[in-house]
Amino acid sequence: MTEDQFDSQLADCAIETEVFLAAHLATLDAPEHLLAAMAHGALDGGKRLRPFLVRLSASLFAVPHEKSLAAGAALEMIHCYSLVHDDLPDMDNDELRRGKPTVWKAFDPALAILAGDALLTEAFALLSDPRTHPDPAIRAELVLTLAHAAGPAGMVGGQVLDIEGETSPLDEEAIFTMQARKTGALIRAGVEMGAILGGASPAQRSGLTRFGTAAGLAFQIADDILDVTATSHALGKTAGKDVAQNKSTIVARKGLDAARQVLDGAVANGIDALLPFGPSADPLRALIRHFAARQS
Amino acid sequence: MTEDQFDSQLADCAIETEVFLAAHLATLDAPEHLLAAMAHGALDGGKRLRPFLVRLSASLFAVPHEKSLAAGAALEMIHCYSLVHDDLPDMDNDELRRGKPTVWKAFDPALAILAGDALLTEAFALLSDPRTHPDPAIRAELVLTLAHAAGPAGMVGGQVLDIEGETSPLDEEAIFTMQARKTGALIRAGVEMGAILGGASPAQRSGLTRFGTAAGLAFQIADDILDVTATSHALGKTAGKDVAQNKSTIVARKGLDAARQVLDGAVANGIDALLPFGPSADPLRALIRHFAARQS
Numbered sequence: 001m002t003e004d005q006f007d008s009q010l011a012d013c014a015i016e017t018e019v020f021l022a023a024h025l026a027t028l029d030a031p032e033h034l035l036a037a038m039a040h041g042a043l044d045g046g047k048r049l050r051p052f053l054v055r056l057s058a059s060l061f062a063v064p065h066e067k068s069l070a071a072g073a074a075l076e077m078i079h080c081y082s083l084v085h086d087d088l089p090d091m092d093n094d095e096l097r098r099g100k101p102t103v104w105k106a107f108d109p110a111l112a113i114l115a116g117d118a119l120l121t122e123a124f125a126l127l128s129d130p131r132t133h134p135d136p137a138i139r140a141e142l143v144l145t146l147a148h149a150a151g152p153a154g155m156v157g158g159q160v161l162d163i164e165g166e167t168s169p170l171d172e173e174a175i176f177t178m179q180a181r182k183t184g185a186l187i188r189a190g191v192e193m194g195a196i197l198g199g200a201s202p203a204q205r206s207g208l209t210r211f212g213t214a215a216g217l218a219f220q221i222a223d224d225i226l227d228v229t230a231t232s233h234a235l236g237k238t239a240g241k242d243v244a245q246n247k248s249t250i251v252a253r254k255g256l257d258a259a260r261q262v263l264d265g266a267v268a269n270g271i272d273a274l275l276p277f278g279p280s281a282d283p284l285r286a287l288i289r290h291f292a293a294r295q296s
Numbered sequence: 297m298t299e300d301q302f303d304s305q306l307a308d309c310a311i312e313t314e315v316f317l318a319a320h321l322a323t324l325d326a327p328e329h330l331l332a333a334m335a336h337g338a339l340d341g342g343k344r345l346r347p348f349l350v351r352l353s354a355s356l357f358a359v360p361h362e363k364s365l366a367a368g369a370a371l372e373m374i375h376c377y378s379l380v381h382d383d384l385p386d387m388d389n390d391e392l393r394r395g396k397p398t399v400w401k402a403f404d405p406a407l408a409i410l411a412g413d414a415l416l417t418e419a420f421a422l423l424s425d426p427r428t429h430p431d432p433a434i435r436a437e438l439v440l441t442l443a444h445a446a447g448p449a450g451m452v453g454g455q456v457l458d459i460e461g462e463t464s465p466l467d468e469e470a471i472f473t474m475q476a477r478k479t480g481a482l483i484r485a486g487v488e489m490g491a492i493l494g495g496a497s498p499a500q501r502s503g504l505t506r507f508g509t510a511a512g513l514a515f516q517i518a519d520d521i522l523d524v525t526a527t528s529h530a531l532g533k534t535a536g537k538d539v540a541q542n543k544s545t546i547v548a549r550k551g552l553d554a555a556r557q558v559l560d561g562a563v564a565n566g567i568d569a570l571l572p573f574g575p576s577a578d579p580l581r582a583l584i585r586h587f588a589a590r591q592s
Contacts, residue, residue: 030448034456038448085413090386090405109386113409114456117381118448120413124420125443128436137432140424143439147421152326152334152414160330160410 006286013055013072014048016065020073024126030118037107037115038122041084042077045098049287050075050190053215056283057194057208070132071142071193074123078150079186081119084112086159092245120150133197141196149189158182165248175248176217183223184216191215191284207273211284214270218291221263224249225256230295267292302582309351309368310344312361316369320422326414333403333411334418337380338373341394345583346371346486349511352579353490353504366428367438367489370419374446375482377415380408382455388541416446429493437492445485454478461544471544472513479519480512487511487580503569507580510566514587517559520545521552526591563588 021042025035051072058068087094087102088109095105104112126132127142148154158181161174170178191212195205227242228251242249251259270288274281317338321331347368354364383390383398384405391401400408422428423438444450454477457470466474487508491501523538524547538545547555566584570577 028448030453031456031460033460034448034453081413085409088386088409090384090409110459111456113381113384113386114452116413117377117416118452120416121443121447121452124439125447128424128439128443130436136436140426140432140435140439143420143424143436147417147424151417151421152324152330156410156414156417157326157330160327160407163406164327164329 001282001286003286006283006290009283010047010049010052010290013052013065014046016069017048017051017073017076018043020069021076024073024122028122033107033111034115034118037103037111038118040100040106041103041112041115042080042119045100046076046080048072048076049219049291050079050186052287053187053190053212053284054194054197056287057191057212058197059283060194060204060208060277060280061198061200063194063198067133068194068197070126070129071197072190074126074132074142075146075186075190075193077119077123077126078146078155081116081123082150082155082159082186084116084119088112091163092241094241138196142193145192145196146189149185149192154181154185154189155183158185162247166246169246169253170248172250172253175250175253178248179220179250180213180216183220184213187216187219188212204276207276210273211270211288214266214273215288215291218263218266218270218288221250221259221266222291222294224251225259225263226294227251228256263292297578297582299582302579302586305579306343306345306348306586309348309361310342312365313344313347313369313372314339316365317372320369320418324418329403329407330411330414333399333407334414336396336402337399337408337411338376338415341396342372342376344368344372345515345587346375346482348583349483349486349508349580350490350493352583353487354493355579356490356500356504356573356576357494357496359490359494363429364490364493366422366425367493368486370422370428370438371442371482371486371489373415373419373422374442374451377412377419378446378451378455378482380412380415384408387459388537390537434492438489441488441492442485445481445488450477450481450485451479454481458543462542465542466544466549468546468549471546471549474544475516475546476509476512479516480509483512483515484508500572503572506569507566507584510562510569511584511587514559514562514566514584517546517555517562518587518590520547521555521559522590523547524552559588 025039054072054075055065055068083097084103086092087097088104094102103115124143128139133139158178161178162182165178188209191208195208250262267288271285274284321335350368350371351361351364379393380399382388383393384400390398399411420439424435429435454474457474458478461474484505487504491504546558563584567581570580
């Protein structure tokens with residue numbers, strides 16, 4: 001597929017996810033300020049890469065886009081809640097995200113904590129809703145997969161390792177472990193959720209898990225490279241903050257060239273894992289290349 | 297049933313829940329400090345009233361105790377996460393909980409935010425685990441029920457209303473709405489989760505939902521009364537903090553006598569809802585009376 005086709009598909013998915021999330025938030029019988037803070041944290045921002053992963057992975061099994069939209073939106077709510085909490089004064093103390101004030105800055109820290117909690121909880125309400133998938137076995141497996149990826153053995157655990165790495169530098173292996181949890185787990189979960197929606201065989205699931213792991217690694221290394229090579233304007237968030245906060249990254253530990261080699265290796269590994277899927281996996285191939293080439 | 301029998305059953309459930317939660321945390325492949333903070337927030341404390349509600353409600357349908365333990369523990373994890381986040385400096389700024397330092401005080405605010413997020417997420421991992429119930433339809437409904445009760449339309453929404461009530465006093469109706477969400481929703485969810493595990497008929501479920509709503513109201517009004525009548529030592533947490541924080545409660549709005557009348561009405565209403573269940577609901581009757589009579 002051409003780069004234009006890829007960009008257009010990614011943009012379509014972002015718009016559909018945005019519309020879905022806005023409509024879903026509008027259905028909630030919740031206090032006005034809470035909904036406003038949730039919307040601030042979840043709407044009008046982001047490339048929606050994770051829902052796109054769910055969509056592309058589900059598409060391998062001929063699942064129509066509208067049937068994977070809710071699962072993608074639930075995954076995005078988890079991603080958004082993690083940003084809302086990450087930005088808090090007691091965490092990264094960040095005031096700028098996607099070119100806008102962060103939730104705690106636009107509202108206050110207490111409401112940001114609660115809006116994050118609400119997005120996190122609502123993601124599981126959405127996944128377990130019969131409208132997301134008629135088969136309860138699929139719904140329960142989506143919940144289990146996302147909860148494992150987002151929880152103490154996944155994303156939250158990675159955030160703890162990341163914070164610990166600021167005061168006692170991590171070695172190379174510990175950095176990979178931290179990043180596989182902090183960022184990789186949700187990206188892999190996106191690919192796996194598509195496989196669950198599509199009724200993948202164990203072998204297909206295993207191949208997609210391998211791809212998802214490689215995609216998560218590629219995404220994070222590219223992010224670390226951008227932190228030192230891009231501007232805050234291009235990123236829509238504060239650049240150079242890894243260095244400022246003494247974050248443990250492969251770039252900091254091994255330098256830019258070595259990081260670029262890891263990135264290339266991850267892309268090759270991810271593409272190799274897609275071999276059994278033939279040309280239908282071209283969009284996933286384009287996606288991992290996009291992760292590696294992104295400028296923001 | 298006698299008071300001694302009730303106390304003994306409640307204590308048994310608390311011990312079994314404690315053992316289950318400790319064993320479950322020990323299975324998690326998560327960073328040591330995160331597990332320690334999660335354990336601090338979830339273990340060695342509380343009467344485990346919510347798991348006891350799940351157990352008693354499930355027992356109406358002859359579900360053995362060991363089959364409702366995981367669902368009760370998941371509900372308790374949600375309750376515990378809410379306390380961990382509530383106590384944060386940016387929220388209630390509380391240093392004492394169940395006679396121990398709060399999680400942020402024992403560790404730090406960042407780890408308390410993440411430990412709360414981890415307990416919240418892990419609750420859904422546990423509910424969706426096939427070991428919790430072999431039928432995925434039951435698991436998915438447990439997730440949906442708990443997520444609705446804990447999310448923006450439930451507990452988190454109630455916390456937002458509670459905070460707003462500190463600066464602009466709530467009227468009587470708004471106080472009931474706030475409390476029904478903040479405390480009532482999880483208590484009702486406990487009763488409903490037992491009904492789901494037991495395969496209750498719609499009529500049975502509806503009666504138990506009515507009981508759960510009344511039990512939640514009784515619990516909260518009793519809590520508000522205790523805040524002004526008990527000591528910090530008896531409560532194991534700071535007494536008088538509703539008044540100090542200008543919280544909107546029925547006690548503050550209408551006085552102690554009126555609050556006690558509401559409490560008596562809720563108990564009568566809850567007991568009335570149990571009529572179709574006959575003597576097998578005696579422990580639930582004892583529980584709502586226990587809520588009303590508790591001294592700590």
